[in-house]
Amino acid sequence: QVQLVESGGGLVQPGGSLSLSCAASGSIFSIDNMGWYRQAPGKQRELVAAFSSRGITYYSESVKGRFTISRDNAKNTAHLQMNSLKPEDTAVYYCNAIISLRGNYWGQGTQVTVSS
Numbered sequence: 386q387v388q389l390v391e392s393g394g395g396l397v398q399p400g401g402s403l404s405l406s407c408a409a410s411g412s413i414f415s416i417d418n419m420g421w422y423r424q425a426p427g428k429q430r431e432l433v434a435a436f437s438s439r440g441i442t443y444y445s446e447s448v449k450g451r452f453t454i455s456r457d458n459a460k461n462t463a464h465l466q467m468n469s470l471k472p473e474d475t476a477v478y479y480c481n482a483i484i485s486l487r488g489n490y491w492g493q494g495t496q497v498t499v500s501s
Contacts, residue, residue: 387411387490389480393465394495401499402468407480407492409461417483419456419463423476423497430479434465448474470499 393405409416420435420443434454436442442454453466463480480492
């Protein structure tokens, strides 16, 4: 079994910062890809940022320059630093990981609300 546990999120004013963390635990040989998706009310889930085991990092155009994804391979964790937050960043953020020989896993989701 593999579990993804998220932490962070909350309420912040426009222009503020938040940090999300995701820890993968269980029977993990290696992590192929790990990243963050988000889903706003009435919208489809979208990929925000991710990294691959080959060292490739992806950011959606809407967050490029404001969000930074990082990883700690030894701890099987990923972090998403979100700066200059905007109201349109409001969504439930989900951690996702593709675990070698195990499959695709999702975290439970954490709410990020950007509002004055």
